[in-house]
Amino acid sequence: MDASARFIPMDAPAxxxxxxxxxxxxxxxxxxxTALVLLxxxxxxxxxxxxxxxxxxxxxxxxxxxxxxxxxxxxLVTMASDGSLWRDTYVTGVETLLGFAVGNVIGTLIGLxxxxxxxxxxxxxxxxxxxxxxxxxxxxxxxxxxxxxxxMSKIAMSTLSVVIVALVTSYKGAIGxxxxxxxxxxxxxxxxxxxxxxLVVPASLTDIFAGLKLTVGFALIGAIxxxxxxxxxxLGHAIFKAGSLxxxxxxxxxxxxxxxxxxxLTFLVGKxxxxxxxxxxxx
Amino acid sequence: MSAxxxxxxxxxxxxxxxxxxxxxxxxxxxYDADGRIVPVIGDLSLNLNEGxxxxxxxxxxxxxxxxxxxxxxxxxxxxxxICWHGREISGQPAGVGYMLQKDLLLxxxxxxxxxxxxLEIRGVPLSDAEERSHVVLDKLGLHGFAEHYPTTLSGGxxxxxxxxxxxxxxxxxxLLDEPFAALDFQTKxxxxxxxxxxxxxxxxxxxxxxxxxxxxxSIADRVxxxxxxxxxxxxVYDIALASDRTxxxxxxxxxxxxxxxxxxxxxxxxxxx
Numbered sequence: 001m002d003a004s005a006r007f008i009p010m011d012a013p014a015x016x017x018x019x020x021x022x023x024x025x026x027x028x029x030x031x032x033x034t035a036l037v038l039l040x041x042x043x044x045x046x047x048x049x050x051x052x053x054x055x056x057x058x059x060x061x062x063x064x065x066x067x068x069x070x071x072x073x074x075x076l077v078t079m080a081s082d083g084s085l086w087r088d089t090y091v092t093g094v095e096t097l098l099g100f101a102v103g104n105v106i107g108t109l110i111g112l113x114x115x116x117x118x119x120x121x122x123x124x125x126x127x128x129x130x131x132x133x134x135x136x137x138x139x140x141x142x143x144x145x146x147x148x149x150x151x152m153s154k155i156a157m158s159t160l161s162v163v164i165v166a167l168v169t170s171y172k173g174a175i176g177x178x179x180x181x182x183x184x185x186x187x188x189x190x191x192x193x194x195x196x197x198x199l200v201v202p203a204s205l206t207d208i209f210a211g212l213k214l215t216v217g218f219a220l221i222g223a224i225x226x227x228x229x230x231x232x233x234x235l236g237h238a239i240f241k242a243g244s245l246x247x248x249x250x251x252x253x254x255x256x257x258x259x260x261x262x263x264x265l266t267f268l269v270g271k272x273x274x275x276x277x278x279x280x281x282x283x
Numbered sequence: 284m285s286a287x288x289x290x291x292x293x294x295x296x297x298x299x300x301x302x303x304x305x306x307x308x309x310x311x312x313x314y315d316a317d318g319r320i321v322p323v324i325g326d327l328s329l330n331l332n333e334g335x336x337x338x339x340x341x342x343x344x345x346x347x348x349x350x351x352x353x354x355x356x357x358x359x360x361x362x363x364x365i366c367w368h369g370r371e372i373s374g375q376p377a378g379v380g381y382m383l384q385k386d387l388l389l390x391x392x393x394x395x396x397x398x399x400x401x402l403e404i405r406g407v408p409l410s411d412a413e414e415r416s417h418v419v420l421d422k423l424g425l426h427g428f429a430e431h432y433p434t435t436l437s438g439g440x441x442x443x444x445x446x447x448x449x450x451x452x453x454x455x456x457x458l459l460d461e462p463f464a465a466l467d468f469q470t471k472x473x474x475x476x477x478x479x480x481x482x483x484x485x486x487x488x489x490x491x492x493x494x495x496x497x498x499x500x501s502i503a504d505r506v507x508x509x510x511x512x513x514x515x516x517x518x519v520y521d522i523a524l525a526s527d528r529t530x531x532x533x534x535x536x537x538x539x540x541x542x543x544x545x546x547x548x549x550x551x552x553x554x555x556x
Contacts, residue, residue, distance in 0.1 A: 189405055202391045
C-alpha cells in the first residue's frame with residue numbers, strides 16, 4: 001500500500017537498532033530540555049525568595065511592610081498546625097468548585113444551545129455583552145442581601161464571575177464549526193439535533209476547555225471577593241483579617257494557599273481534558 | 284439493470300423506470316453581492332446515466348462548487364429543474380454521497396467511527412454498522428487502521444477514510460468535488476484507480492468536479508467542459524480509451540489520451556482567462 005509505507009504509527013516498534021537508538025537519543029534530548037526549564041524556574045523562584053529574605057532581614061520597617069519569606073513560612077506552619085490553614089482552604093475550595101461547576105454548566109448549556117437559533121443569539125447578544133461588562137465586585141453588596149452571609153452568597157459570586165465567560169467561549173466554539181462539516185452531516189441525512197450532538201458539541205470541547213481553564217481563576221476571585229464582603233472563614237476571610245491587623249506575612253501565607261488552590265484546580269481541569277479528549281494527545 | 288443495490292429513493296414507487304439518476308435542465312443561480320446580482324450559473328443542462336462517470340472541468344471560479352451544492356440541495360437554484368431518478372426533490376436527495384477536497388474527518392472519532400457516521404445517523408444497529416464499515420475499510424486497503432485517529436493517518440489514508448465514509452452508505456450517485464486535488468501524484472493515481480474500480484464494479488454513477496484535465500480524461504466516460512461565469516456547458520467529450528478503465532496509469536498511457544487532454548485544454552482557453 002502506498003500510503004501505509006510512508007505512514008509511521010505512533011506506537012510502531014522500531015524495526016532496526018539504529019532507528020531505536022535515534023529515537024532514544026531524541027527522547028533523552030527532549031527530557032533534558034524539560035529538566036532545564038524546570039531547573040531554571042526553580043532557580044528563578046529561589047533567587048527571588050533569597051532577595052526578598054535578604055532585603056527584609058536587616059530592615060525592620062521593610063520586614064513590616066513586605067513580610068519576609070521566613071516569617072511567611074512560620075505563619076504557614078502555625079496555621080497548618082492549628083488547622084486554620086486546612087479549614088480556610090477547604091471552605092474557599094468548596095465555594096470555588098461549586099461556583100465553577102454551576103457557572104460553567106449554566107454558561108455552557110446556554111452558549112451551546114444558542115447555536116440552535118441565530119435569531120435568539122442575535123437578540124440576546126447586547127444583553128450578554130452588557131452583563132459581561134459588569135464588574136462582579138459591584139454586585140457583591142446586593143448578593144449578600146439576596147443570599148445572606150453564608151456559603152450561598154460566595155457560590156453566587158463565584159458563579160456570576162464564571163457564567164458569562166463560559167457562555168461566550170462555548171458559543172464561540174459552537175458557531176465556529178466548519179460550514180463544510182455541517183453540510184456533510186446534512187448530506188448524510190442528519191437532523192439538526194444529530195448535527196448538534198454528533199458534531200457541534202464535540203467540536204466545541206476545545207473552546208469549552210479553554211473556558212474552563214480561564215474560569216478557574218475567575219471562580220476563585222468570585223469566592224474570595226465574597227469572603228471579603230462578609231464571612232467568618234475561608235482564605236479571603238483570613239487575608240482580609242490579617243490585612244486589617246497589619247500582619248502582612250500572614251496575608252502572604254494565605255495568598256500562598258490561594259495560589260496552591262488555583263494550581264491544583266487548574267491541574268485537575270487539565271486531567272479531565274486529557275481524559276475527555278484522548279485524540280488531542282496524538283496530534 | 285444489473286444486480287445493483289436498489290437506490291434508496293425516498294418513497295420511490297412512482298419513479299419512472301429507466302430514468303437516469305440525475306437530470307439537470309436549464310439551471311441558473313445568481314448571488315447577491317452588496318446589492319449587485321452576480322450570475323454564477325447561466326443556463327446549465329446535463330445528465331448522468333446509470334453506472335457512468337462524468338467529469339466536469341472548467342476555469343477556476345466558474346461556479347463548480349455552487350453547482351455541486353445546488354445538486355445536493357444545500358442551496359436552491361433560481362431557475363430550472365433538477366431531477367433525481369426522474370423526480371424533482373426539494374432538500375437533500377436520498378442515496379447521494381458527497382465528498383470534498385477536505386476530508387472533513389471528525390478528529391474525535393477513529394477511522395472506523397468516521398466511516399460509521401452516516402449509518403449511525405440513519406439508525407442502523409451499531410454492530411451491523413461496524414461490520415459494514417470494516418468491510419469498506421478493508422476494500423480500501425485500510426485493514427488494521429480502523430482504530431486510528433485521523434491525526435495519526437497520512438493525507439492519502441485520510442482521504443481513503445473519507446471515501447469509505449461515502450461508500451459505506453451505498454449511494455447510487457457520488458458527487459465528488461476535487462476529492463484528490465490535495466494528494467501527491469502517486470497517491471492520487473492509486474486512489475483514483477481504487478475509486479474507479481469500486482464504483483464501476485457496483486455500477487454506481489459519479490459526477491466528478493475537477494480542475495485536473497488528465498484526471499478527468501483518465502477516469503471519466505464523459506467530460507463536460509464549462510465556460511467562464513455565468514457558467515454554461517461549452518463542450519462535451521465522450522472518452523473512448525482502449526485501456527482497462529479502472530487503471531489510471533494504463534489510461535494515461537493509452538493512445539488518444541493526450542489528444543483528449545489537448546482538445547479540452549484548448550477549450551478551457553486558460554491563457555485568455
